[in-house]
Amino acid sequence: MNLRRRALLAAPALALVLLTSACGSSDAADSGDAAGTRSGGAVTNSATSSADATPTEGGSLSFAVANDPISLNPSGIGSGNDTLYVTRQLFDSLTEQDPETGEIIPWLAETFGASDDATSFTFTLREGVTFSDGTPLTAESVKATFDDIKAAGANAQAGAQFLGAYDRTEVTDDRTFTVHFTAPNGSFLQGVSSVALAPVAASTLAIPFDQRATGEGVIGTGPFVLDHYTKNTEVVLTKRDDYDWGPGDRENTGAAHLDEVVFKIVPESGVRTGSLDSGQVQVIGGVAPQDNAGLEAAGHNLVVRANPGISFGLTAVETQPIVADEQVRLAIARAINATDVRDAVLDDHFAVATSPLAANTPGWVDLSADLAFDPEQAASLLDEAGWTGGDGDVRTKDGQPLHLVIGYISNFGPNQGALELIQQQLRDVGIEAELWTGTVPDYLAAIKDGKIDLAWGNLSRADGDVLRTQYSTASSNYYKIDDPELEAALVGQASTADPDKRAEFQATAQELLVTRGHTIPVHELTTVLGADPSVHGVVLGADSRLSQLTDAFIAE
Amino acid sequence: MGRYVLGRLGQAVLVLWAAWTVSFVILYALPGDAVEVRLGAAASDITPEQIAALQADYGLDQPWFTQYLTQLGHALTGDLGRSFENGQSVTSLLLENLPATAALAGLALILAVVFGGGLAVLANGVRFRWLSRALLNLPALGVAVPGFWVGLMLLQLFSFRIELFPAIGNDGFSSLVLPAITLAIPTSAVIAQILAKSLHSSLGEPWSDTARAKGAGSVRVLFRHALRNAALPTLTITGLLVGQLLSGAVVAETVFSRTGLGRLTATSVSAQDTPVVQGLVLFGALVFVLTNLAVDLLYPLLDRRTLQRSTRRVARPAPVEVS
Numbered sequence: 053m054n055l056r057r058r059a060l061l062a063a064p065a066l067a068l069v070l071l072t073s074a075c076g077s078s079d080a081a082d083s084g085d086a087a088g089t090r091s092g093g094a095v096t097n098s099a100t101s102s103a104d105a106t107p108t109e110g111g112s113l114s115f116a117v118a119n120d121p122i123s124l125n126p127s128g129i130g131s132g133n134d135t136l137y138v139t140r141q142l143f144d145s146l147t148e149q150d151p152e153t154g155e156i157i158p159w160l161a162e163t164f165g166a167s168d169d170a171t172s173f174t175f176t177l178r179e180g181v182t183f184s185d186g187t188p189l190t191a192e193s194v195k196a197t198f199d200d201i202k203a204a205g206a207n208a209q210a211g212a213q214f215l216g217a218y219d220r221t222e223v224t225d226d227r228t229f230t231v232h233f234t235a236p237n238g239s240f241l242q243g244v245s246s247v248a249l250a251p252v253a254a255s256t257l258a259i260p261f262d263q264r265a266t267g268e269g270v271i272g273t274g275p276f277v278l279d280h281y282t283k284n285t286e287v288v289l290t291k292r293d294d295y296d297w298g299p300g301d302r303e304n305t306g307a308a309h310l311d312e313v314v315f316k317i318v319p320e321s322g323v324r325t326g327s328l329d330s331g332q333v334q335v336i337g338g339v340a341p342q343d344n345a346g347l348e349a350a351g352h353n354l355v356v357r358a359n360p361g362i363s364f365g366l367t368a369v370e371t372q373p374i375v376a377d378e379q380v381r382l383a384i385a386r387a388i389n390a391t392d393v394r395d396a397v398l399d400d401h402f403a404v405a406t407s408p409l410a411a412n413t414p415g416w417v418d419l420s421a422d423l424a425f426d427p428e429q430a431a432s433l434l435d436e437a438g439w440t441g442g443d444g445d446v447r448t449k450d451g452q453p454l455h456l457v458i459g460y461i462s463n464f465g466p467n468q469g470a471l472e473l474i475q476q477q478l479r480d481v482g483i484e485a486e487l488w489t490g491t492v493p494d495y496l497a498a499i500k501d502g503k504i505d506l507a508w509g510n511l512s513r514a515d516g517d518v519l520r521t522q523y524s525t526a527s528s529n530y531y532k533i534d535d536p537e538l539e540a541a542l543v544g545q546a547s548t549a550d551p552d553k554r555a556e557f558q559a560t561a562q563e564l565l566v567t568r569g570h571t572i573p574v575h576e577l578t579t580v581l582g583a584d585p586s587v588h589g590v591v592l593g594a595d596s597r598l599s600q601l602t603d604a605f606i607a608e
Numbered sequence: 609m610g611r612y613v614l615g616r617l618g619q620a621v622l623v624l625w626a627a628w629t630v631s632f633v634i635l636y637a638l639p640g641d642a643v644e645v646r647l648g649a650a651a652s653d654i655t656p657e658q659i660a661a662l663q664a665d666y667g668l669d670q671p672w673f674t675q676y677l678t679q680l681g682h683a684l685t686g687d688l689g690r691s692f693e694n695g696q697s698v699t700s701l702l703l704e705n706l707p708a709t710a711a712l713a714g715l716a717l718i719l720a721v722v723f724g725g726g727l728a729v730l731a732n733g734v735r736f737r738w739l740s741r742a743l744l745n746l747p748a749l750g751v752a753v754p755g756f757w758v759g760l761m762l763l764q765l766f767s768f769r770i771e772l773f774p775a776i777g778n779d780g781f782s783s784l785v786l787p788a789i790t791l792a793i794p795t796s797a798v799i800a801q802i803l804a805k806s807l808h809s810s811l812g813e814p815w816s817d818t819a820r821a822k823g824a825g826s827v828r829v830l831f832r833h834a835l836r837n838a839a840l841p842t843l844t845i846t847g848l849l850v851g852q853l854l855s856g857a858v859v860a861e862t863v864f865s866r867t868g869l870g871r872l873t874a875t876s877v878s879a880q881d882t883p884v885v886q887g888l889v890l891f892g893a894l895v896f897v898l899t900n901l902a903v904d905l906l907y908p909l910l911d912r913r914t915l916q917r918s919t920r921r922v923a924r925p926a927p928v929e930v931s
Contacts, residue, residue: 116776120875122693122694123693123694129646129647132648205658205661205662206643206647206654206658206659206661206662207662207665209646209647209654212654212658213654216655260695262690262695263695264695265693265694265695265696266694266696282867283694283701283704283867283872284866284867284868284871284872284875285777285778285865285866285867286777316776316777316865317865318776318865319862319865320760320862320863320865322760323760323763323775323776323863323864323865326763326764326767326768326775327768327775327776329768330767330768330771330775331771332767332774332775332776333776490639491638491639491640491645492640492644492645492648493638493639493640493641493644493645493880494639494640496640496644497639497640
């Protein structure tokens with residue numbers, strides 16, 4: 053073979069390398085939101101590993117996660133939950149959301165309040181908090197952090213979504229400041245409980261935004277500090293001895309019991325479980341539903357919590373002619389047996405959906421009566437809508453078959469199995485469904501180009517405002533739901549910070565979404581961690597992501 | 609000789625340029641771009657203007673030929689750019705990840721030569737036809753079994769059940785053993801297949817009979833005469849084997865949770881992180897070109913005839929069919 057011939061071979065060989073790696077990396081898609089948000093609702097397991105033993109000081113905890121964090125900058129774009137598991141340890145927030153009650157409680161901010169129209173929010177910081185570089189946390193630090201996020205635009209996606217209409221922060225004194233918005237931002241107090249809006253030190257902000265991903269010089273006030281981060285391998289954190297400002301929902305508000313936490317990046321789920329079994333790691337994240345039973349049988353503890361936010365379900369893309377018809381949408385809803393779907397592809401750590409929102413989301417209402425499985429009613433709704441035939445055949449209307457395309461992305465392993473079952477259930481009432489999947493940009497393009505009638509997905513957040521970001525036509529919405537009453541409710545819940553008033557609007561929005569068939573909720577997502585029995589006090593927070601590991605300790 | 613070297617260099621540059629261009633076209637043809645991949649599917653309050661600003665920042669708003677020429681221009685001056693995903697310089701990413709993959713691929717190549725070569729010699733040396741046949745069937749199996757399956761089986765057995773080797777990480781030699789075996793299996797299979805075939809034909813050549821007639825024992829004929837001649841076709845495909853090791857590293861490094869160029873390739877491709885992927889492709893092509901150059905220079909050492917002819921035009925052994 054001469055060199056010219058080998059030269060010809062080189063290009064395809066390299067192209068093959070590209071293709072192989074593209075195929076091999078499907079697990080990477082798991083880093084998206086859906087994977088990010090596996091937690092359980094009507095499940096008896098606790099969201100914490102056993103905490104009954106007496107805390108032991110010291111030790112190193114190794115925690116296997118599926119994805120490289122990509123960015124340790126709290127406001128940057130990481131790889132979803134796995135990033136937040138790490139960054140939560142390094143950064144504190146102004147408020148904390150109590151996982152038990154969903155209430156917003158003080159953290160770095162001792163007191164906080166909102167104006168009646170939810171356009172300005174005043175906070176007073178607690179005294180004595182310092183960044184890990186020794187500088188004090190001041191009102192000026194928070195202002196500089198928010199200004200920086202606003203300036204970074206889409207680069208700071210995680211933070212920017214809570215600061216959309218950010219106007220300015222007004223510093224009253226060292227500890228008091230007011231954040232002003234140009235439009236109401238009713239969920240802001242919950243928003244500031246997220247890692248994305250955590251205050252960082254002045255020296256951090258001096259580093260250009262796009263160079264903070266390695267975490268070097270990125271300073272927070274959290275109970276752990278970064279020792280080192282090796283991309284695709286591990287992130288090692290060490291305890292901060294002088295930490296003394298944990299929020300009130302923790303057992304331990306002081307320094308962590310553990311000396312060190314090592315997050316190991318282990319992309320294969322089977323390798324994570326095997327490593328836990330053989331004692332090579334002590335806690336694993338991203339447990340696949342089919343592994344739950346095996347882990348329990350092997351004597352491991354499961355840390356389980358349902359994910360708040362929008363449950364997995366089908367949402368109609370209402371610019372598509374067939375699903376623009378409300379009767380068709382409702383018929384689809386009646387034809388789906390969500391309990392069967394849950395039983396077939398998941399286990400009872402996962403709850404059947406009772407509303408577009410998961411049951412542990414503040415503002416949730418129980419709409420299970422409106423979501424009942426009723427194939428006969430589905431058939432008569434389709435008859436009324438003019439889609440006739442059935443009895444084993446695909447229904448038709450004016451010679452056109454009742455053919456729908458269901459689109460999904462592989463952000464959660466059981467998606468395909470769930471949709472294949474739904475496909476059969478729809479076929480039973482004479483609806484022919486085709487499944488479509490692709491990469492995220494592919495998927496978004498397909499929705500835009502009118503190739504998808506029903507979109508399958510979820511979105512986790514521990515606040516009912518998630519309904520607005522998902523279904524309002526004002527934000528970057530793919531479903532084009534033309535429903536002024538729904539829009540009014542979605543905007544209404546954001547126009548006040550009063551939890552009761554917000555809940556009323558959110559209840560209306562949930563009812564309209566279900567009774568008009570805009571969305572068909574099917575099952576909730578559940579986050580599961582596997583933990584060695586020697587590990588105690590590992591807790592999932594209100595957002596069903598790993599909470600700070602200040603309560604965690606290792607005791608045989 | 610000078611003209612010969614210049615010609616080789618010219619061809620090498622052509623290979624690098626072609627690889628670069630092909631990978632650019634493939635990445636560009638994918639739907640969406642790095643910004644859309646990063647922002648994900650979840651609807652949020654990020655405005656289209658903010659998204660457009662970020663795309664403009666990366667130059668993704670430019671027409672494809674502008675993007676292509678700009679990146680090519682930078683690459684020619686040695687600037688491979690920065691990762692879209694985390695802002696790190698591509699050169700430093702490559703250098704950071706190179707040692708781990710070099711160690712892995714190096715050990716895998718040694719294992720592949722030892723086991724592949726050993727198998728070929730054994731298959732040609734054994735007296736029993738059935739055993740020889742059975743041995744000759746092993747390479748086909750080695751090529752056929754998928755790498756991730758082999759990796760997971762090795763993990764199950766030698767890390768989870770018998771806790772001999774660590775399952776994850778880049779921690780010392782013991783963490784290198786299982787991934788290197790995983791990576792070596794398909795490579796050793798190719799070596800065994802080609803070497804066994806050429807050994808077989810070498811042993812049938814008249815000069816082998818001559819050697820035997822002169823009283824050389826079968827071991828001496830095999831090692832001293834046949835192996836030396838049969839090694840040439842195997843050496844010819846070394847470039848391809850190195851390519852196979854690099855692509856195999858994508859799977860091996862993922863299954864064994866190792867850092868390295870393979871892992872970097874997997875994550876960068878799925879993030880459509882064009883600068884990093886382009887850097888990796890360029891690096892891969894460079895390794896390929898250099899390996900082939902080295903092979904060309906090694907020929908004369910193994911086969912004097914190529915040296916004698918090289919004054920006019922270098923000739924090579926006949927092309928090898930990789931089946």
